[in-house]
Amino acid sequence: DAGVIQSPRHEVTEMGQEVTLRCKPISGHNSLFWYRQTMMRGLELLIYFNNNVPIDDSGMPEDRFSAKMPNASFSTLKIQPSEPRDSAVYFCASSRQRDRIQFFGPGTRLTVL
C-alpha cells in the first residue's frame, strides 16, 4: 500500500487566498484525522472522521477552516481566507477503527505570506 497520500507537499500563498489541502487515506481504513503542527503549539487535532462522518471538530480553530470527506478515499481541509498565523505543517492520518493505530501522511507545509 502507498500509505497516506497528501497533496500538495508544499504550499505558499498570500493572505486572503483560499487554500485546499488533500488527503487520501490507506485503503480499508475507516478513520481519518487532520492535524496541525507548529513550533509553538506542537501537534493538534483539528478534526476526525469515522466512516466519512465528522465526529469531533472541536479543534478546528474558527469558521475559516472547513473539512469534508465525500467518500472513503478522499478528504479535504480548506482554509478561506488564509492568514499568516495559519502557516504550519498539516498532517493527515488514517486508522482502522478496530486497532486505532494511526498512520500519518508526509504532511503539507503551508506558508501564508
Place this chain on the structure above:
Amino acid sequence: KNEVEQSPQNLTAQEGEFITINCSYSVGISALHWLQQHPGGGIVSLFMLSSGKKKHGRLIATINIQEKHSSLHITASHPRDSAVYICAAMNSGGSNYKLTFGKGTLLTVNP
C-alpha cells in the same frame, strides 16, 4: 497547562547509551501512543499501549495507569535514533480516537 507533559525536552546521548523519555498525563485515557518524527518531518507510530510493557527491537515502552505515567526506553542507542519522540494520550471518553499530544523530546545521539 498541557494535559500531556514530556521530559526532557531535549536529550543528547552518546552512541550505545540507554535512553529514557518520560510522559505524564492528567486525563483519563484508553491508550497511550509513542510517535517518532524524523528530521525530514515524517511521523511514525511506534507503540500503542494501555497497560504493561511493549517491546520492538531496541525500543521498549511501559505504562503505569495508576500513576498516569509512561516511559520510552531505547537500548544501545544509535545516531539513527536521533529524532523527536512524541507521546500522545488517547481519550477514554466518547471521542475515544482523539489524541492529545506532548510537546515532544528532541533526541540527538552522537557517534
